[in-house]
Amino acid sequence: MRPEKQALTQEYLQRLQGSPYFIVVNYTGLNVAAMTELRRRLAKAQAELHVVKNTIFRIAAREAGLGDLGPRLTGQLAVVTGRQDICAAAKVLKTFAAEFDKPKLRFGYLGNQALEAAQIEQLAELPPLEVLRAQLLGVLQAPAARLARLLQTPAAQLARVLQARIDKEGGASAS
16 A cells, blocks of 8 residues: 555544544535535534545544445545534534535444444434433432432421420420
């Protein structure tokens, strides 16, 4: 392999290893202005879009331990990678595709788990990661709050009974 292709393979490999996910899209028909707008929107979601050479990307994916993606790598493809939330990147792609009818989702990976286009669209429907964390925290805290109320109830009832008894005895000795 020529040195420039080896360097490109290493660049692709570093992107794959530096991102917890990647999404492959077919960008056929996107003009430069639309591609620039898509990149700008993805940057807000802390993601990047890079046009790839299919044969070199196939080699990089194999070196990254993803197996042979050969049959899936056809057409004009770009790869979206990011540092954080796949849902945010998927949401940007889905919204953009709804507006411009491009790019077309092909497939992706989250860790070593393969994702089909429909699964990526489902990820786009999820709320942002911060909202999911808050919901999870609420679910985890609910039993603890319920337990605390349950433990407080008998003590509060006992305190009321004792106070009533004191009031009754206090009233009887005053007469």
